[in-house]
Amino acid sequence: MSETSFDTRALLRLMAWLSPAFPIGGFAWSGGLERAVADGLVKTADDLRGWLETVLAHGSLWNDAVLFSEAWRQAGNEAALHDVSALGLALAGSAERFNETLSLGKAFATAAAAWPHPVLERLPGDLPFPVAVGAVAAGHGVPLSQALAAYLHAAVSQAVSAGIRLSVAGQAQGVAILAALEGRVEEVSRRAAQAGLDDLGTSAVQAEIAALRHETQHSRLFRS
Known part of the structure; x- marks a missing residue:
């Protein structure tokens, strides 16, 4: 594959948008993981890996990937x-x-304005995070498969970071989890790139219950 300055810039933008330093406040959310730890559902690094694998393939991250894919395809269609x-x-x-997906989506759209593009004008004021990233990635010419894989990898990385802060894994174990989940991220990205809205749906019941129970958790580090 030949390399061009355009491809390099698209890659650099994708890296910036999904960097932990990008100002969207992703560090403040755990997606229910904090409650899962408090309830004893996730106690070890192996538990954390299993939790993330399930959420990727059957939970909220699968839905996010499908929504991302649809937003990428509809980036030129404001109504869609x-x-x-x-x-x-x-x-x-x-x-x-x-609140998590809405706040991240709005913050992403605001921060992405540093790279002006007409796609930003087509986005609604209130939008979920995967829709914001998918549409902006398409607008800047980032291929769907690469953008999806990077989005899911960033989500898993954020969850691993949360797990480290919750003391269920150490730094070395966290890196090992990321390495172990590469194949799953690739697989889910490939499936979601071919999926449509009819493929939305989850079966990660414990993860959904944990997210609900976190709302009444007394002492916590994260907002979800």
Whole structure:
């Protein structure tokens, strides 16, 4: 494959958008993982790996990947972007999950304005995180498969970081989890790139319950 300055810039932008330093506040959320740890569902690094693998293939990250894919394909269609955004927010299974994806989506769209593009004008004011990233990635010419894989890898990395802060894994174990989940991230990215809205749906019941129970958790580090 030949390399061009355009491809390099697209890669650099993707790396910036999904960097932990990108100002969207992702570090403040755990997606229910904190409650899962408090309830004893996730106690070890192996538990954390299993939890993330399930959420990737059957939980909220699968839905995120499908919404991301649809937003990427509809980046030039303002009405469709509004529809998929409304659907994505409606699929949030708890108040915290709703606030998480909404706050990250709005913050991402605001920060991404550093790279001006007409796609930003087509986005609604309220939108879920995967829709924001998918549409912006498409607008800047980032291929869907690479953008999806990077998005899911960043989500897993954030969850591993949360697990480290919750003391269920150490730094070396966290890196090992990321290495072990590469194949799963690749597989889910490939499936989601071919999926449509009819493929939305989750079966990670314990993860959804943990997200709900976190709302009443007394002492916590994270907002979800």
